[in-house]
Amino acid sequence: MEAEVIGLANEVDFSITALFWRATITVKLVMLMLIAASIWGWAIIIQKFINYRIARREAAEFxxxxxxxxxxxxxxxxxxxxxxxxxRRIFAAGMSEWRRSHKEDGQLIAGATARIDRSMDVAIAKEDGKLTYGLGFLATVGATAPFIGLFGTVWGIKHAFEEIAIAQNTNLAVVAPGIAEALVATALGLLAAIPAVIFYNKLSADADRITSGYEAFADEFSTILSRQLDA
Structure with missing residues (x-):
């Protein structure tokens, strides 16, 4: 009997592809959703690394x-x-407001410093929005992918037990394939979530450092303009 069970188990294909095709429609949809989320997440991660490198190089040059x-x-x-x-755009925002704050006779309009600061703050907020765009998706994947995978696993196990009940056979060769198919969903959920959480924290910290550099420059630039106003 044991040899028969082992023989049946050996005949079952446990490759990821085979497990996917044997899964139910619901579990297949869960797997496809998690695979798509993982691919999209990695695309965002790679693009952000490229964008942040360009931003740091451009800031250093300027x-x-x-x-x-x-x-x-x-x-x-x-x-x-x-x-x-x-x-450069932050600098241009400050200089544009500086020039607009001069009257035709060369005198400055009152409140020029506050307007210049606000102009640069708006420009910094826009650049920060560009830096962090897409990170929310990584946070969402990191938070929800394990639960989506768990849902697929629960559904797959439910289906496996239904098949066991119909076959009225609890041999390992009958139970194992259904359980394996179900567990793939959880594995895919973790595969999508773990990199998303790690790189979300990494990229968020990088974006904060770049934005802090912009804010420091804006403060220094505002100080220079204030000295010119006082002079």
Whole structure:
């Protein structure tokens, strides 16, 4: 009897592909959903690493230009009012408001410093939104994928027990395939969730550091303009 059970178990294909095709429609949909979420999550992760590297390089290049001693008006004319690069756009927002705050006779309109600060704050908020766009999806996958996979497992086990009841056979060769199919859903849920949580924390910290750099630059730039106003 034992040899017969082992022989039946050996005839069953336990590859991931075979387990998927033997699963019920509900479990297949759960698996496909988790696979799609995992692929989408990795696409976001890779894109964010590329974007953050570009943002850091662009900020470093602009920082060197800003502190090179070149007059701010000339630097603004060089990069234009709508430049490429987050740091440049923040600088352009401040300089644009600085120029708009001058009257025709050269005098400054009251409240120029506050308006310049607000303009740069708005520009920083927009850049921060671009940096963090997509991270919410990673957080959602990290929080929900294990439960979605668990749902698929529970449904698959329910179906497996129904088949056992119909066959009226509790041999391992009958029980194992259904349980294996169900557990694949949980494995896929964890496979999607673990990288999503790890890289969400990593990328969120990186985005915060980049945004902090923008805020520090805006404070330094505002200080320089304030000194010019006082002079």
């Amino acid at each position: 920082d060197r230009a800003f502190w090179s001693g070149e007059p701010l008006d000339e630097l603004y004319e060089t990069i234009g009012s709508d430049p490429k690069g987050s740091a």
